[in-house]
Amino acid sequence: xxxxxxxxxEVNLDLSKFHLFKDLNEKEISQLNLEQTTSxxxxxxxxxxxxxQLKGFYCVNRxxxxxxxxxxxGKIQIISFAKEGDIIAxxxxxxxxxxxxxxxxxxxxxxxxxPYKTILYLIQNNWQFRLHLLQVVCEELRESNNYIIDIxxxxxxxxxxEALILLKxxxxxxxxxxxxxxxxxxxxxxxxxxxxxGIIRTLSEFKQSQLIDLQGRKIKLINIRELTKxxxxx
Amino acid sequence: xxxxxxxxxEVNLDLSKFHLFKDLNEKEISQLNLEQTTSxxxxxxxxxxxxxQLKGFYCVNRxxxxxxxxxxxGKIQIISFAKEGDIIAxxxxxxxxxxxxxxxxxxxxxxxxxPYKTILYLIQNNWQFRLHLLQVVCEELRESNNYIIDIxxxxxxxxxxEALILLKxxxxxxxxxxxxxxxxxxxxxxxxxxxxxGIIRTLSEFKQSQLIDLQGRKIKLINIRELTKxxxxx
DNA sequence: CGAACTGTTGAGAGGCTTCAAGCCTAGTGG
DNA sequence: CCACTAGGCTTGAAGCCTCTCAACAGTTCG
Numbered sequence: 001x002x003x004x005x006x007x008x009x010e011v012n013l014d015l016s017k018f019h020l021f022k023d024l025n026e027k028e029i030s031q032l033n034l035e036q037t038t039s040x041x042x043x044x045x046x047x048x049x050x051x052x053q054l055k056g057f058y059c060v061n062r063x064x065x066x067x068x069x070x071x072x073x074g075k076i077q078i079i080s081f082a083k084e085g086d087i088i089a090x091x092x093x094x095x096x097x098x099x100x101x102x103x104x105x106x107x108x109x110x111x112x113x114x115p116y117k118t119i120l121y122l123i124q125n126n127w128q129f130r131l132h133l134l135q136v137v138c139e140e141l142r143e144s145n146n147y148i149i150d151i152x153x154x155x156x157x158x159x160x161x162e163a164l165i166l167l168k169x170x171x172x173x174x175x176x177x178x179x180x181x182x183x184x185x186x187x188x189x190x191x192x193x194x195x196x197x198g199i200i201r202t203l204s205e206f207k208q209s210q211l212i213d214l215q216g217r218k219i220k221l222i223n224i225r226e227l228t229k230x231x232x233x234x
Numbered sequence: 235x236x237x238x239x240x241x242x243x244e245v246n247l248d249l250s251k252f253h254l255f256k257d258l259n260e261k262e263i264s265q266l267n268l269e270q271t272t273s274x275x276x277x278x279x280x281x282x283x284x285x286x287q288l289k290g291f292y293c294v295n296r297x298x299x300x301x302x303x304x305x306x307x308g309k310i311q312i313i314s315f316a317k318e319g320d321i322i323a324x325x326x327x328x329x330x331x332x333x334x335x336x337x338x339x340x341x342x343x344x345x346x347x348x349p350y351k352t353i354l355y356l357i358q359n360n361w362q363f364r365l366h367l368l369q370v371v372c373e374e375l376r377e378s379n380n381y382i383i384d385i386x387x388x389x390x391x392x393x394x395x396e397a398l399i400l401l402k403x404x405x406x407x408x409x410x411x412x413x414x415x416x417x418x419x420x421x422x423x424x425x426x427x428x429x430x431x432g433i434i435r436t437l438s439e440f441k442q443s444q445l446i447d448l449q450g451r452k453i454k455l456i457n458i459r460e461l462t463k464x465x466x467x468x
Numbered sequence: 469c470g471a472a473c474t475g476t477t478g479a480g481a482g483g484c485t486t487c488a489a490g491c492c493t494a495g496t497g498g
Numbered sequence: 499c500c501a502c503t504a505g506g507c508t509t510g511a512a513g514c515c516t517c518t519c520a521a522c523a524g525t526t527c528g
Contacts, residue, residue, distance in 0.1 A: 069383055072466060077383045094365075095372040100380070123365060127358050131328075134357075134364075137371045138329040144378040146334070149303055149311040152385050152427030156516070185475065193386030195517060200476060216475090216525080232306060390484070419507065429485060434508060450493070451506090 015112060018059055020087055020136060023128035036112040047088075047103040047111065054093050056115040060086045063109030064171070064181060068190065069101050078191040079144075081106070081181065083171060091137070093119070106183070151193055154232065159192040160202040161231035164212070168221060179219045206230075249346060252293055254321055254370060257362035270346040281322075281337040281345065288327050290349040294320045297343030298405070298415060302424065303335050312425040315340070315415065317405060325371070327353070340417070385427055388466065393426040394436040395465035398446070402455060413453045440464075 015021055015036060016029050024032065038061065041047060048054055050070055060082050067088065068078045079101060082088050092099040093116055122129045150162060164179070171181040185196040185203075192199075203219070206212045211227050213220040221227065249255055249270060250263050258266065272295065275281060282288055284304055294316050301322065302312045313335060316322050326333040327350055356363045384396060398413070405415040419430040419437075426433075437453070440446045445461050447454040455461065 069379070071383060071387060075387060077386060079379055079382070091372045091375055094368050095376065096369075097376075100376065123368075124361050130364050130368075131357060134328050134368055134371065135330075137368065137375060138325045141325055141371060141375045141378060142329065142331075142334065144375060144382065145303070145313055148313070148378065148382055148385060149305060151382060152311060153305060153309060196475075197477085197518085198516065201516095204476085430507075431486085431509085432484065435484095438508085 015059060015114075018085060018087065020132060021129075023132055024122070024126065028122065028126065032114065032118065035118045036114050038110060038112045041105045041109040041111060043105055043108055045105045045109075047105070047109075048099055049102040050100055052099050054089050054099055054116075056113055057090050057093060057119060058088045058103070059112040059114065060084055060088065061110040061112055063105060063111075064107040065103050065109060066106050066187065067101050067103050076190045077193065078187060081167075081170065087136070090119075090133075091140075094137075106181075106187075156192065156194050156198050157202055157205070158230060158232050159194070160188070160199060160206070161211075161227050162233060163188060163192055164219065164221065165224070165228055165231050165233065168224070173221060177220050177222070178215075179221065182217045184217065249293060249348075252319060252321065254366060255363075257366055258356070258360065262356065262360065266348065266352065269352045270348050272344060272346045275339045275343040275345060277339055277342055279339045279343075281339070281343075282333055283336040284332075284334055286333050288323050288333055288350075290347055291324050291327060291353060292322045292337070293346040293348065294318055294322065295344040295346055297339060297345075298341040299337050299343060300340050300421065301335050301337050310424045311427065312421060315401075315404065321370070324353075324367075325374075328371075340415075340421075390426065390428050390432050391436055391439070392464060392466050393428070394422070394433060394440070395445075395461050396467060397422060397426055398453065398455065399458070399462055399465050399467065402458070407455060411454050411456070412449075413455065416451050418451065 015032050016024075021029065021032065036059075041063070047058060047065065062084055065082045065088065066078050067080050067082060068076045070076060082103070088103055089099065092101075123133065150159065154162070167179050167181055167183075171179065174180055183191075185199045188194075188199045189196045203212065203214060206227075207214050209226075211221075211223045211230070213222055249266050250258075255263065255266065270293075275297070281292060281299065296318055299316045299322065300312050301314050301316060302310045304310060316337070322337055323333065326335075357367065385393065388396070401413050401415055401417075405413065408414055417425075419433045422428075422433045423430045437446065437448060440461075441448050443460075445455075445457045445464070447456055
């Protein structure tokens with residue numbers, strides 16, 4: 001069940017903190033800030049869904065989203081999680097195609113929307129920006145290709161360990177070594193292509209082996225070194 | 235066992251047939267043709283391997299290559315096959331990283347090498363080219379993301395059917411409806427993340443169901459409609 | 469406080485890999 | 499051009515991993 005909530009307008013935020021925009025000059029930044037629209041999105045909101053034609057990029061100022069694809073059989077594959085500082089939706093916009101993924105809020109988000117024409121202007125006029133953008137896409141392609149290797153040939157046990165490590169690296173730990181990001185078991189399952197039951201069994205096993213501790217959805221990483229080993233990371 | 239064969243120089247070929255270069259003007263094309271180096275590579279040759287630092291792109295004038303990654307445990311994951319008209323190696327070059335994949339010849343190849351500085355010049359000076367390049371990378375990213383869905387949640391049976399359909403679409407059929415590309419069972423296995431035995435059993439099953447016919451490594455597609463259905467393609 | 473969703477556990481079944489052994493084909497060298 | 503050999507192909511049996519189904523406990527939120 002998807003709940004769509006009308007975003008509330010917020011004051012426009014400063015985009016200069018985004019890595020992608022670091023090579024822009026002051027004039028370009030202020031132009032960007034002028035042309036953006038910033039909104040607040042509640043938990044579970046769908047930012048865009050598969051098949052829509054997007055008119056620009058979204059920049060994540062705050063919060064966490066999941067990007068996923070739907071399958072024929074009703075299942076879901078999570079492609080990635082996006083957080084503060086990330087840009088989403090650029091692939092389908094640049095290809096001028098309909099989106100084939102859905103973006104949904106996991107943790108309340110503040111997003112800035114940038115129209116395509118603004119981006120196109122930068123692509124045409126700022127050569128550092130365009131090279132940077134190319135590199136961002138290439139980097140995501142590398143990750144995607146690597147993920148194919150993992151997901152194909154690793155066991156559920158390895159994949160769960162890897163997912164925990166990746167979530168740690170992307171979202172960090174709090175003081176008590178808990179993963180900052182809170183995800184449902186089903187979301188973990190959709191990330192690694194398993195089932196909630198499979199996730200639970202593996203997490204319980206990790207808990208018994210003193211690799212992690214569980215308290216509701218909170219996951220505390222106890223033995224990160226061993227977890228990395230189990231993940232069989234290169 | 236990898237056999238490395240010194241490439242033999244060939245006359246330089248015309249690059250204007252490559253889709254990526256369609257927006258270049260005559261002067262740019264002739265400059266490109268001037269700065270390229272074209273060589274012949276025998277079967278099994280390794281063009282570049284994981285960990286190398288590449289100085290430019292390779293354009294496939296003729297022949298077929300496989301691009302794959304190595305895993306810790308000695309296994310291989312084939313990322314894609316490249317054929318005439320394709321450009322390879324651009325991702326790591328654009329990211330200015332070491333390659334994390336290996337390119338190896340399946341069918342005798344003629345490749346043109348283009349130095350990075352030539353590409354960079356085009357990125358800086360031809361805005362249509364740079365947008366085009368962005369779109370090429372985005373397209374590959376889309377395919378890669380889609381493949382993650384497939385490979386995660388499909389059965390070997392579905393994946394083999396899908397692989398056959400994709401090979402048909404990319405490399406075509408001869409007069410007798412045989413796949414033009416000849417691959418080993420182990421290569422098919424490395425493509426979909428299975429084992430040679432798994433591939434063989436599935437192919438035999440397809441043969442019994444009159445979907446395909448087998449003659450050595452030649453695979454004849456008999457019932458493409460049904461095969462597509464088995465592949466469960468969207 | 470209750471309903472709906474999420475998490476947990478167990479049993480069972482099935483698909484796939486692994487291992488082993490023999491056949492066949494393609495490519496090489498004489 | 500032919501014979502040989504190594505690598506690829508094929509088949510069978512065994513066992514394991516993981517999914518599915520089902521029932522129940524726990525949690526969250528209106």
